[in-house]
Amino acid sequence: MRLLNKTLVGAFTACVGFGAAAAYADDIRVGITMRMVSENGQAYGQMMMDEIKGINEAGGINGMMIKATLMNDECKSDKGVANANKLVFQEKVHLLIGSSCSSVTLPIVDVTAKAGVPQLVPHSTNSKITQKGSEWIFRIPVSGRYYGGVNAKYVGENIGTKIAYICAADAASVGDCANLEKQMKARFGVEPAYRADVQEKEVDFRAHMQKIKSMNVDGILVAALAETMARALVQSYEAGIGADVRRIGSSSASNAPVPKIAGDAAKGVFFAAAYAAADQRPIAKLFNEMVKSRYGIHAPDHDFSQAYDLVRIMEIALKNANLTGSLADDRTAIRDAIANVKGYQGLASGPISFCADATPQCRDGNRTAVLIGYTKGGEDFETEVIARVTMEEDFGLE
């Protein structure tokens, strides 16, 4: 009986603990919800936390410290929404960063729009995110609608128009498939030579690859998350499809597991991304060295660069925002300050600019994609920059 009573008292004490989180006043509170279940996911989150720590150690933002809370959403929308609600209503954050996965970011857009909290998107590429008309959303990565255009132009003009599509069931990959398909039809009037919709974590592509082999296609689009893509690439060679049939990756081909797992099968794969580790700019070389020394990553992918750029843009906006101490006013001031970021030149493939209108034209900050090819697979993979293409802001919109 005493044990039960103690349990009740303990439960009440725990409940009191719920309310204690928002008891700090003079900090700028930033909430981060990301996919932390993968090795890279943890590193991206860690990089943001390290960069924020660096800002604080350098004196903070106009004398105010940034208090960051990092949460794991496991790439699941219900958990992402719960995290966003917790960060917005319990932690009372000034700014929300999230998420890695488009399927998580899509519902969080509605949470931040309703609560009036500025949201910076670190990695999600699905075009619909900025098409919801939220005044509070800003996307750092290149939108899927631009990737589709860049890929279609290069594929149609340099490889051919007879393309087979392997589309995994995650939101980003489905978007990448749909965008390339749409652009190939618009530019060259062609439909996919073959299309297979597969599971997000599909393991067996051999039947599809045998069919594709018999069709003599010019190229194969493999739109999938990193590990799934790597498996598909390996199995395409196992099925006997030669290297003359070019392999086109979706934007997640940028992630390190692709060349590491695919090994030699990664050689020749090209994809559009927002950052190339082969970038020869001094800032990129410094960044590569920093990521290697801090996190032991051989060559950072665009999710690293986007996480880094996001923190820099956040820093600029927070410094320019006139914070008054009123949470609602401060959130609005931060939103307006982000909307005023113009021509930010960081690691990204092109300048990042935002504006005030709640339209994709204003809120898809980076319109430049870089076409990257793997020249070597394996642990010590190497890449080359094939082209850099900037799209019109209306591109890909109906």
Add this chain to the structure above:
Amino acid sequence: MSFLSKITDFFEYLAKRHRLLPWVFAYVALIPLPFILSALFNEYLIDLVNRICLFILLAVGLNIVKGFCGQVTVGHIGLYAIGAVTSAVLSLEPGGFGGALGFGWPIWLSIPSAVLVTACAGLIIGLPSVRLEGAYLALATLGLGESVRIFIAVTPALGSSTGLMMIPAPSIGSYTFDSFTSYYYLVMTAALVGIYFSFSILQSATGRAFQAIREDTIAASVNGINIIKYKLLAFVLSAIYAGLAGALFAHMPPGYLHHNNFTVIEMVTLLLMVVLGGIGNVWGGVIGAIVVAIAYDQTKDLVFYFMDRPIVIQPLVFGLSMVLLVMYMPRGIGGWIEDFQRNRRFIRKSEERASGSTRNT
């Protein structure tokens, strides 16, 4: 007398007056909860309570088939998905933002329709139980449940990978249940009614038939219980709970569904609620849902640093607690509750006996 005993006595007193009185009292007592949470803590806790109410519905429903009737099912999450997606698709406007299927039905029609569809699906998921038992039944139901998720994942009309977006919130006239507080009254009512009916089922002839099947199928059959009928009925009743929980989940702001919400991991979490609460114990399932939901919420930002590298330890904590529970607390919290009730009955009888003997002397 302890605080808990006083509460129990009070509810027993109310029940003696009218069997619905304790439930009415509980409902009235729960009405101000969002305002208390909001005033003392913050609004987020109302959202957490809303999710707990849905978990309670799910756990109590799962307890009917697993706890009362002893059927090992791992497909409950698939039924939850069917309820959610059906209600969402029926209520979405045709040609909406996400590009998914939409029929534009009123929500108050889409929710019962979803429950009906899920009940039919429950019948289908229950069919293997006619011929299979134990691990084989678990595998069959797991397959059916997972195939539902995969079907949603590869069907663009059901949201596919992008998910179903902008699912409308319920409304009555001009009043819309689109805030944490307003939605609380929907899910709290559903959870309370669900618990009440679960007790009603347990105490009815149907409940006794379920328990007889759980204890010994052959003996139950010899005693005239139609095994097939009652097994399927358990699955259907359980599916009704899952369907209602799913439909309410779909319409809960921000109104978004994705097939990733219905994976095997979610099913294991649901099982953890029932096992922690105590299989076959209604209150155990309720407490299990509350404890697991709060523990999950409190541990999700727990990051352990090993050699300066972050490690998310929540999956470890949950996996380990499941193993420890099965090893050291197989009867779950429900076991405690049963011990508590038994002790109370014993103490009361002893007191009555003592007072009776005093009077006699």
